Amino acid sequence: MKFTKMHGLGNSYIYVDSFRESLPNEEKLPALAVKVADPHTGIGSDGLILILPSEIADVRMRVFNNDGSEAKNCGNGLRCVAKYVYEHRYVQKEEFSIETLGGIVTANVHPSRTGEVHEVTVDMGLPKLKRKEMPMRGEGAALDEPVIASTEHVNGTDYTFTAVSMGNPHAVFFVENVAEASVETDGPVVENADLFPDGTNVEFISIMSETEMNFAVWERGSGVTRACGTGACAAVVAAVLNGKASKDKDITVHLPGGDLLIRWSSRDDHVWMKGQAVTVCEGTYMDH
Numbered sequence: 001m002k003f004t005k006m007h008g009l010g011n012s013y014i015y016v017d018s019f020r021e022s023l024p025n026e027e028k029l030p031a032l033a034v035k036v037a038d039p040h041t042g043i044g045s046d047g048l049i050l051i052l053p054s055e056i057a058d059v060r061m062r063v064f065n066n067d068g069s070e071a072k073n074c075g076n077g078l079r080c081v082a083k084y085v086y087e088h089r090y091v092q093k094e095e096f097s098i099e100t101l102g103g104i105v106t107a108n109v110h111p112s113r114t115g116e117v118h119e120v121t122v123d124m125g126l127p128k129l130k131r132k133e134m135p136m137r138g139e140g141a142a143l144d145e146p147v148i149a150s151t152e153h154v155n156g157t158d159y160t161f162t163a164v165s166m167g168n169p170h171a172v173f174f175v176e177n178v179a180e181a182s183v184e185t186d187g188p189v190v191e192n193a194d195l196f197p198d199g200t201n202v203e204f205i206s207i208m209s210e211t212e213m214n215f216a217v218w219e220r221g222s223g224v225t226r227a228c229g230t231g232a233c234a235a236v237v238a239a240v241l242n243g244k245a246s247k248d249k250d251i252t253v254h255l256p257g258g259d260l261l262i263r264w265s266s267r268d269d270h271v272w273m274k275g276q277a278v279t280v281c282e283g284t285y286m287d288h
């Protein structure tokens with residue numbers, strides 16, 4: 001199976017182009033994601049991303065984490081898919097739509113004079129803030145309420161976080177210093193809490209200024225990654241909701257793998273993300 005390995009700020013995936021490659025049967029996709037992601041017996045990545053035709057957008061992206069679970073969205077993946085489909089001339093325009101399980105987004109590539117794409121802007125659409133939209137468990141009217149700096153009791157510990165869905169769920173914690181955040185202990189506890197029927201991604205944020213924040217992430221289904229595009233969007237939304245940042249400003253999110261520029265626009269309430277997209281290599285995977 002031919003593949004392309006790409007990354008956004010070190011958040012890498014194995015991309016399979018279904019316009020060129022016949023895909024394995026549906027039921028084999030989770031196991032394929034686990035196999036190709038393995039750094040020793042596979043190719044090595046945070047998961048698998050499929051590039052597919054779409055009936056409702058210019059192209060469709062499917063995302064599988066390295067545990068085989070399918071995700072509804074992937075910000076770094078969207079930028080790499082946009083780079084790939086533009087450079088392979090599947091689209092002939094610089095602005096086009098991408099279908100995800102979490103909804104349709106709009107990508108804008110910024111090609112160099114040689115037609116290569118190194119940076120992409122994505123309109124990630126509306127953040128979803130209601131408890132039931134994460135989804136999170138709750139009762140009655142609370143399901144229609146946002147979860148802002150809410151303290152929830154998880155496995156005997158109180159956790160205070162803000163919940164934001166970018167099509168996929170994020171629990172955002174504000175900490176003094178992300179370097180001291182207990183990403184690998186609190187991350188999996190929150191990810192797998194009964195509170196989240198579908199699990200959740202877990203972000204740890206420290207605010208540096210009105211337009212800058214540091215970021216660490218425990219991703220649902222992949223663990224610690226160097227970057228999470230949807231997580232960076234969720235972090236900026238959570239910061240605004242908590243009065244720690246403002247809408248309509250380009251906020252630099254410093255992720256372990258590099259920086260993303262995120263803006264929550266008051267014009268249409270959409271979240272915009274701008275960042276790199278890099279092709280690492282192409283090859284043939286010998287499934288076994």
Ligand SMILES: N[C@H](CCC[C@H](N)C(=O)O)C(=O)O
Nearest residue numbers: 071074075076168228229230
């Ligand atoms: N682990 C995520 C999917 C990948 C998201 C992340 N890599 C990004 O760039 O947004 C989830 O299960 O929702």
